[in-house]
Amino acid sequence: xxxxxGEIMGFHEVERTxxxxxxxxxxxxxxxxxxxxxxxxxxxxxxxxxxxxEPDTAFGISGRNSGVLHAGFNNKPGSFxxxxxxxxxxxxxxxxxxxxxxxxRTGKLVIARYEEDRNQLLRLKEQGEASGVKDLRxxxxxELERLAGYPAGIAALWSGMTGIxxxxxxxxxxxxxxxxxxxxxxFGRKVVAVEQGFVITAKNLVNGCMERYSxxxxxxxxxxxxxxxxxxxxxxxxxxHPCRGEYHVLDxxxxxxPEMPIYPIPNEKEGGLxxxxxxxxDGNLMIGPSAEYLPxxxxxxxYSTTLNVMDRLKTEGxxxxxxxxxxxxxxxxxxxxxxxxxxKEGGYADFVIEESKKVPGMIQLLGIESPGLTASIPIxxxxxxxxxxxxxxxxxxxxxxxHKLISPKPSAIPRTxxxxxxxxxxxxxxxxxxxxxxxxxxxxxxxxxAIPSVKGIKNRTRITMGYCQGSFCTINLLNVLxxxxxxxxxxxxxxxxxxxxxxxxxxx
Ligand SMILES: Cc1cc2nc3c(=O)[nH]c(=O)nc-3n(C[C@H](O)[C@H](O)[C@H](O)COP(=O)(O)OP(=O)(O)OC[C@H]3O[C@@H](n4cnc5c(N)ncnc54)[C@H](O)[C@@H]3O)c2cc1C
Numbered sequence: 001x002x003x004x005x006g007e008i009m010g011f012h013e014v015e016r017t018x019x020x021x022x023x024x025x026x027x028x029x030x031x032x033x034x035x036x037x038x039x040x041x042x043x044x045x046x047x048x049x050x051x052x053x054e055p056d057t058a059f060g061i062s063g064r065n066s067g068v069l070h071a072g073f074n075n076k077p078g079s080f081x082x083x084x085x086x087x088x089x090x091x092x093x094x095x096x097x098x099x100x101x102x103x104x105r106t107g108k109l110v111i112a113r114y115e116e117d118r119n120q121l122l123r124l125k126e127q128g129e130a131s132g133v134k135d136l137r138x139x140x141x142x143e144l145e146r147l148a149g150y151p152a153g154i155a156a157l158w159s160g161m162t163g164i165x166x167x168x169x170x171x172x173x174x175x176x177x178x179x180x181x182x183x184x185x186x187f188g189r190k191v192v193a194v195e196q197g198f199v200i201t202a203k204n205l206v207n208g209c210m211e212r213y214s215x216x217x218x219x220x221x222x223x224x225x226x227x228x229x230x231x232x233x234x235x236x237x238x239x240x241h242p243c244r245g246e247y248h249v250l251d252x253x254x255x256x257x258p259e260m261p262i263y264p265i266p267n268e269k270e271g272g273l274x275x276x277x278x279x280x281x282d283g284n285l286m287i288g289p290s291a292e293y294l295p296x297x298x299x300x301x302x303y304s305t306t307l308n309v310m311d312r313l314k315t316e317g318x319x320x321x322x323x324x325x326x327x328x329x330x331x332x333x334x335x336x337x338x339x340x341x342x343x344k345e346g347g348y349a350d351f352v353i354e355e356s357k358k359v360p361g362m363i364q365l366l367g368i369e370s371p372g373l374t375a376s377i378p379i380x381x382x383x384x385x386x387x388x389x390x391x392x393x394x395x396x397x398x399x400x401x402x403h404k405l406i407s408p409k410p411s412a413i414p415r416t417x418x419x420x421x422x423x424x425x426x427x428x429x430x431x432x433x434x435x436x437x438x439x440x441x442x443x444x445x446x447x448x449x450a451i452p453s454v455k456g457i458k459n460r461t462r463i464t465m466g467y468c469q470g471s472f473c474t475i476n477l478l479n480v481l482x483x484x485x486x487x488x489x490x491x492x493x494x495x496x497x498x499x500x501x502x503x504x505x506x507x508x
Contacts, residue, residue, distance in 0.1 A: 019212035022047040022184070024387055025200060027191050027229055028222040029054075030062035031167070031373050032365060034174035035380030036219055040387055041181035048183045050175075051202050051213065053190035055451035055493055058171035058459055060223045062373065064303065064335030066247075066278045066286065068261055069103065070371040071161035073128025073136060074273060080351040082131040084375035084382070089133075089161050095377055099173035101165055102281045106260035107135075108162035109144065111153040111320065113264075120265045121157040128159070135160030149257050150321065162261060166281045167373055168459035172444075174376070179448045186213075187450045188497065194218065194233040198361065205497050206451070216394055217387045221365040224300045224338045230364055235356035238366050242300040243271055243337040245289025246309045248317070251467050252283045254327035262320055269346040271339060273370070275316040277324075282462060287317035287324070289335060293343040305332040330467055340367035353379065361390055427480060428473035430466020435480050437461045442485055452481070453493035454501060474501070 024040055026033045029052035041048045054060070071089050075082035096103035112118050121138050128136045137158050139147065144156045179185060189202035189211065198218040202211050220229045227238040263276040272291035279285050290309045294302060310332055317324045340349035352366040363386055365379070372379070423436035441460035445452050454474060457463055463477060464470035478501060481487040492501045 019199065019214050020049070021214045022049045023215060023391060024048045024217045024219065025198065025213055025215035026050045026219045026221060027200075028052060028060070028220075028226075029057040029175060029185060029187070030060045030221065030223055031058075031171045031174060031376040032062075032223075032368055032379055033219070033221040034171060034178055035376040036221065036383045036387075037178035037183040037380075038174050038181065039380040039384035041178050041183045042384075043388070044182060046388075046391065048178070049213065049215075050178070050183060050185050051189045051191055051200070052185065052187050053205065054496060055187055055453050056445060056456040056459075057175040057185075057187075057448075057450065058168050059455070059496065061335050061338070062171040062223075063168050063459060064333060065167055065370070065373060066261070066276070066289065067164055067167045067280060067373075068108070068278060069105075069163035069165055070374045071108070071128065071133045071136070071159045072131050072371070072374075073124050073133045073157075073159060074266065075127075075131070075348070075371070076350070077127060077130035080353055081348070081371060081375070084351070084378040085371040086132055087378040088371070088374040088376065089163075091377065092163065092165075092374075096165060096170075099170065099177060101170045101173050103163055103165040104281060105161070105163040106279070107147070108159045108261040108263065109139075109148055109152065109258075110157040110159070110263045110265060111144070111148075112155045112157075113153045115154060117153075117265050118155055121155060124157050124266075133159070133161060147260070148262060149259070150323075152262065152320070164261065164279060164281050170373070172460055175448055176444065185449045186211075191222070191229060191232070194229065196359070198233075216361065217390050218362045219365070219383060219387065220362065221368070223368065224336060226338065226364065226366045226368075230356075230366070233356070233359050233362055235359040235362050235364060238340065238352070238364075239342075240300065240366070241339045241342050242294045242298070243339045243343075243369075244292050244294055244302070244334050245272060245337065246292075246305045246313065246334040247286045247288030247332060248310065248313050248329040249280075249331040249333065250285045250287070250324075250327045251330045254285065254324075257285075257321065257323065264316075264320065271337070271341065271343075271347055275313055275320075277317060277320055282465075284330075284465075285324075285327075287313050291337075293339075294336070300336065303334045303336065305334050330469055331465075337369040338367060339369055351375075351379075353382065355386055355390065361394065363387060363390075427476040428461075428463040428466060430468050430472075431462045433461050433463040433473070435484075438463060438477055438480055439484060442481055442487075451493065452487065452491075453495055453499075455493075455495035478502075 023046045072085035139158045188205040193201040200213045222229045227240040230236045261278045264274040266273045356362040425435045441457045
């Protein structure tokens with residue numbers, strides 16, 4: 001069989017001459033990195049690039065979570081977590097509109113099943129009010145039943161500011177907005193070394209070459225690998241304790257109830273909010289997440305789901321909503337919290353968002369677990385401000401200026417799908433996804449420099465997310481990309497590098 005990208009160079013390391021210079025380099029194209037890039041690139045005088053090891057954006061934890069816009073009552077008043085979450089929640093209608101991301105302020109219920117849980121509701125309410133969270137009240141049994149649609153408990157904390165949104169489309173939209181303002185994205189670039197200055201070495205996972213980038217400001221928002229990047233840069237010893245959260249996804253027909261997230265009373269020690277029921281913005285119901293610390297030395301990106309946890313989730317889900325006993329699970333997935341506290345310590349540590357004392361000019365973000373998605377836009381604003389101050393403080397680097405890339409600003413990605421003959425053909429029966437939608441997603445992936453994959457197209461359109469989980473539509477997707485975009489079918493990835501959809505032909 002012929003060789004495909006990645007295999008061509010045998011992944012041996014080739015030093016390339018020349019290095020690309022930017023004012024600001026960001027490591028990680030998750031929601032946080034993209035939100036930062038979007039804020040900084042609003043200033044057209046500043047050149048910004050994002051290095052991402054995966055083929056596309058939203059392949060890290062930004063695409064593996066509950067998709068809840070938190071109100072901020074779960075976090076300690078005065079912490080970054082609480083302050084940035086409240087800001088993120090309050091301004092979200094406007095941002096969702098600008099980014100064209102589906103969002104619903106559904107409200108949320110934290111259920112007290114027994115009288116002795118009532119104090120916990122009051123504690124959460126007081127904690128939220130101390131952080132300025134609006135629209136919090138304790139509701140009694142009758143009102144709870146009316147809001148939840150079933151007799152869920154003896155009382156609950158109602159949070160009117162909580163909502164749900166699509167984390168995939170949100171993260172992609174942030175990247176597209178940053179790109180339209182001039183941010184350059186380099187996908188498939190794994191940062192492997194950081195030298196002072198900043199000179200960054202990244203391995204190009206498509207061709208195996210080593211590439212060099214340099215910048216005046218370096219921003220580390222590498223999620224689960226942020227501790228490793230700090231170590232490379234000599235900017236501090238941070239241990240990330242990966243804590244996995246697994247989910248069941250139910251078919252839409254089983255998801256009639258409830259219309260808002262339903263949470264249990266959180267267990268303070270556990271480091272999660274407890275197994276909850278969350279309707280997605282598209283109408284599925286998710287049960288999860290669990291909270292299991294991965295053993296030391298384990299792959300920190302092991303996104304497996306496990307039988308015992310799946311069974312437990314089902315039991316806990318049924319506890320919250322008995323009719324789930326008969327619900328059909330169509331998929332399972334997991335996300336991993338980049339926690340700064342160990343299992344033994346338990347609970348939460350606050351986000352670390354700071355300019356490194358050891359390596360001035362480097363801004364590091366660690367422990368961005370929940371509510372990091374909700375807080376991502378305010379995080380972006382705060383980091384952009386610090387980056388601006390650093391750039392003003394630093395003398396302009398004339399030598400670097402000479403090889404600065406003067407790249408023409410890309411124009412905004414067109415938002416209207418260009419119709420071609422046959423475009424309305426249905427490719428995905430379960431979700432009603434047309435050829436036009438798939439082609440549009442493919443073109444958008446290519447336009448920001450990402451590498452096409454089924455997962456990337458799924459994240460933008462929902463193809464393969466329905467009841468059949470891709471058994472009907474994956475082949476349709478492949479055919480349309482081959483026929484209408486001339487894509488080599490052997491190049492299409494399922495998700496990450498090496499996960500080719502096709503391995504070879506059975507018949508010639
Ligand atoms: C189970 C779970 C549920 C959650 N639920 C919610 C919720 O409902 N609401 C909410 O607000 N928040 C929630 N969160 C938190 C939220 O998902 C995260 O805080 C947020 O997505 C963090 O974004 P990020 O950009 O920091 O990380 P990521 O999305 O992981 O981005 C980091 C990126 O860095 C890249 N990278 C890593 N190493 C390198 C390298 N060496 N070179 C180049 N690139 C690199 C990774 O590939 C990745 O794409 C949840 C999290 C989990 C785990």
